[in-house]
Amino acid sequence: MTHPELVIRKAVWKGEEVDLLVAEGKILEVKPSSDTMYEGAEIVAAKGLMLMPSLTDVHVHLREPGFEYKEDIASGLKAAVHGGFSNIMCMANTDPVNDNAVVTDEMLRKARAAFPEGGPRLFPIGALTKGLKGEELAPMHEMAEAGCAAFSNDGLPVKNSELFRRAMEYGSDTGKPVIDHCEDPYLAPAAGVNEGEVSSVLGLAAQPDVAEATQVARDLLMAEYLDMHIHLAHISCRKSVDLIAWAKKRGVKVTAETCPHYLLLTEEALHGYHSDTKVNPPLRTADDVEALLAAIKDGTIDMFATDHAPHAAHEKEVEFMQAPCGISGLDSALSLTWSLVADGKISFDDFIRMWTTAPCETFDLPLNSFKKGDPADFFLFDPAQEWVLDSASMHSKGKNTPFRGQTLKGRVISHFLSGKKIV
Amino acid sequence: MEWRHKDLLDVSQLSKEEVQHVFETATYFQEINSRPVKKVPTLKGHSVVLFFAEASTRTKTSFDMAGKRLSCDTFSLAKSSSSLTKGETLKDTALTLEAMNPDGIVIRHWASGAAQFLAERLDCSIINAGDGRHAHPTQALLDGFTLYQEWGSLAGKTILILGDIAHSRVARSNLILLNKMGAKVRFCGPRTLLPPQIKKWDAEVYTDLSEACKGVDAIMCLRLQLERQQDGLLPDLREYSNYFGLGHKQIELAKPDVKIMHPGPMNRGVEINSELADCEASLVLDQVASGVATRMALLYLYLTRKK
Numbered sequence: 001m002t003h004p005e006l007v008i009r010k011a012v013w014k015g016e017e018v019d020l021l022v023a024e025g026k027i028l029e030v031k032p033s034s035d036t037m038y039e040g041a042e043i044v045a046a047k048g049l050m051l052m053p054s055l056t057d058v059h060v061h062l063r064e065p066g067f068e069y070k071e072d073i074a075s076g077l078k079a080a081v082h083g084g085f086s087n088i089m090c091m092a093n094t095d096p097v098n099d100n101a102v103v104t105d106e107m108l109r110k111a112r113a114a115f116p117e118g119g120p121r122l123f124p125i126g127a128l129t130k131g132l133k134g135e136e137l138a139p140m141h142e143m144a145e146a147g148c149a150a151f152s153n154d155g156l157p158v159k160n161s162e163l164f165r166r167a168m169e170y171g172s173d174t175g176k177p178v179i180d181h182c183e184d185p186y187l188a189p190a191a192g193v194n195e196g197e198v199s200s201v202l203g204l205a206a207q208p209d210v211a212e213a214t215q216v217a218r219d220l221l222m223a224e225y226l227d228m229h230i231h232l233a234h235i236s237c238r239k240s241v242d243l244i245a246w247a248k249k250r251g252v253k254v255t256a257e258t259c260p261h262y263l264l265l266t267e268e269a270l271h272g273y274h275s276d277t278k279v280n281p282p283l284r285t286a287d288d289v290e291a292l293l294a295a296i297k298d299g300t301i302d303m304f305a306t307d308h309a310p311h312a313a314h315e316k317e318v319e320f321m322q323a324p325c326g327i328s329g330l331d332s333a334l335s336l337t338w339s340l341v342a343d344g345k346i347s348f349d350d351f352i353r354m355w356t357t358a359p360c361e362t363f364d365l366p367l368n369s370f371k372k373g374d375p376a377d378f379f380l381f382d383p384a385q386e387w388v389l390d391s392a393s394m395h396s397k398g399k400n401t402p403f404r405g406q407t408l409k410g411r412v413i414s415h416f417l418s419g420k421k422i423v
Numbered sequence: 424m425e426w427r428h429k430d431l432l433d434v435s436q437l438s439k440e441e442v443q444h445v446f447e448t449a450t451y452f453q454e455i456n457s458r459p460v461k462k463v464p465t466l467k468g469h470s471v472v473l474f475f476a477e478a479s480t481r482t483k484t485s486f487d488m489a490g491k492r493l494s495c496d497t498f499s500l501a502k503s504s505s506s507l508t509k510g511e512t513l514k515d516t517a518l519t520l521e522a523m524n525p526d527g528i529v530i531r532h533w534a535s536g537a538a539q540f541l542a543e544r545l546d547c548s549i550i551n552a553g554d555g556r557h558a559h560p561t562q563a564l565l566d567g568f569t570l571y572q573e574w575g576s577l578a579g580k581t582i583l584i585l586g587d588i589a590h591s592r593v594a595r596s597n598l599i600l601l602n603k604m605g606a607k608v609r610f611c612g613p614r615t616l617l618p619p620q621i622k623k624w625d626a627e628v629y630t631d632l633s634e635a636c637k638g639v640d641a642i643m644c645l646r647l648q649l650e651r652q653q654d655g656l657l658p659d660l661r662e663y664s665n666y667f668g669l670g671h672k673q674i675e676l677a678k679p680d681v682k683i684m685h686p687g688p689m690n691r692g693v694e695i696n697s698e699l700a701d702c703e704a705s706l707v708l709d710q711v712a713s714g715v716a717t718r719m720a721l722l723y724l725y726l727t728r729k730k
Contacts (some may be wrong), residue, residue, distance in 0.1 A: 200624070273536030
């Protein structure tokens with residue numbers, strides 16, 4: 001047996017007190033806790049703390065290049081690592097758009113520069129079409145070679161179904177999944193507000209849940225017809241869940257994500273017109289929340305993602321309809337979703353699947369499942385520690401979150417990536 | 424009654440008793456408006472900014488006249504003449520106005536929630552003169568006051584609101600106010616101009632105008648924005664007028680002493696037959712007169728509240 005260089009002692013993993021042994025940046029062993037002496041190893045006392053594999057977020061917006069005042073790669077990765085994440089996938093809606101290998105290379109160079117000694121891993125998502133315009137295919141092969149982990153037009157979904165089909169076909173040759181933001185643009189002229197009772201009362205232009213579900217249906221039929229995998233981003237409503245469940249039963253190769261805010265808030269949060277509640281797809285109803293929680297339990301929804309969308313304060317502090325959509329999520333996602341475990345709404349096993357196993361397996365990212373040889377990416381977590389989510393406690397430049405000012409429970413105490421302490 | 428509100432954002436904030444108090448206060452000011460000399464010193468030394476970021480003739484003039492008749496200094500600011508056209512944000516414009524220390528700001532804005540946006544950031548009273556599709560509380564109060572003057576009470580009356588309900592702040596605020604005062608509300612319009620959740624609103628919903636008019640005490644027509652045809656919500660104005668425009672045939676189905684109302688400006692021959700707009704049953708000009716008295720009452724109540 002290789003001699004451990006790092007030992008995490010008496011941490012709790014799945015209810016058991018364990019020691020975690022690390023050598024050469026990889027997991028050596030997780031075993032029942034003991035007082036064994038490991039000569040030369042760094043010992044970290046972790047009694048009372050939970051051991052967690054680092055999380056993976058498959059859907060963030062890091063804003064660099066082009067909008068560094070909202071977030072840059074360094075600040076985004078810093079928020080990620082403090083929030084418990086080791087792997088981050090960032091969307092292509094930068095300026096210039098990440099629709100070629102030069103931009104991908106530059107993103108990766110910035111990520112390395114932010115953490116020269118090793119840090120959270122960045123996996124860019126390349127655009128499906130040039131300039132996200134939905135007119136011509138982007139060079140997906142060269143972007144895959146440069147390091148893109150998937151392809152998506154995200155917030156500007158491809159309207160033309162024929163072009164979308166060709167994008168899926170062409171992208172499939174790279175082995176990287178296509179991610180679709182499901183929104184029929186003709187049914188969703190207004191973003192950020194669910195069409196329903198609240199939009200009626202507040203007099204806000206809105207989009208119905210069928211705007212999402214219609215596109216989900218298109219994508220599922222396309223994936224089945226082409227016999228190709230598709231990943232559906234930030235699913236928010238019961239209608240979409242029902243369609244995905246139907247498709248999975250038919251054997252369609254589909255995976256799907258949802259976000260913490262769709263499980264913890266409803267459209268009722270829009271009363272007061274506070275633009276931090278404006279997000280696309282919009283916050284839905286209590287019935288939709290119930291459907292999403294059930295879909296996590298039965299596996300219809302595969303994984304969490306934050307859809308981290310930082311904006312500057314002055315951009316959000318405008319008339320509601322003028323404000324951009326998005327919630328800054330990396331700092332708070334762990335605590336928010338942990339509250340679902342603490343409240344018995346999702347199981348611990350589902351929590352681990354949703355944040356680690358499923359995203360890593362779907363996008364072929366480094367996974368720590370505490371098996372020998374896995375990357376030693378883990379954090380120590382105090383589930384009881386309370387903290388206030390505010391400008392001072394957030395590492396992201398984007399302070400736009402409807403949870404701001406709330407006291408959250410559960411915090412990362414220290415975070416190790418490839419066996420090296422980063423936080 | 425001691426006035427407890429800093430801002431008027433929507434009529435839902437007001438109790439039935441407070442609405443009644445507004446009516447009674449407006450009745451007093453209505454009397455002043457009929458005097459040869461219509462100016463009183465009630466609000467002397469007070470100042471109000473009329474901040475209209477959306478086009479308006481009658482509401483702005485009505486507030487201006489209301490303020491001046493109470494000897495309040497009114498200052499007009501339109502979007503076209505403000506720094507909003509230079510890209511200044513609503514927040515910065517508001518803070519600039521606040522720094523001039525007015526007692527109140529009357530705001531008309533195209534964005535739903537704009538009045539609340541100001542109310543949360545400024546210390547002076549904010550009076551919503553219409554925000555997007557959300558609310559038009561002073562219109563609802565003046566409409567209610569007009570009917571109150573006719574009937575003495577709104578309780579038990581049935582009022583039809585006709586036209587583009589989906590995009591109308593007047594319909595929303597009137598529904599709340601009329602229900603609050605004991606009236607029953609009917610809505611009528613083509614399905615494309617009714618909000619998707621209308622079944623959950625406290626109103627009877629019709630898409631057949633003749634059915635909707637049967638036995639009603641008053642009909643409030645709403646202005647049809649002519650671009651709804653371009654939005655794909657209507658085939659053309661001719662068909663709209665034939666099926667949803669108020670005409671003599673429908674009036675005969677209503678109560679014999681039915682009242683006809685319209686917040687203006689009217690598209691004669693589209694949402695209302697031109698003769699009906701001018702007939703004896705029409706309260707359109709009474710609404711305008713009531714508007715000044717109601718706004719005098721509101722300026723008085725909000726600017727003299729105990730702080």
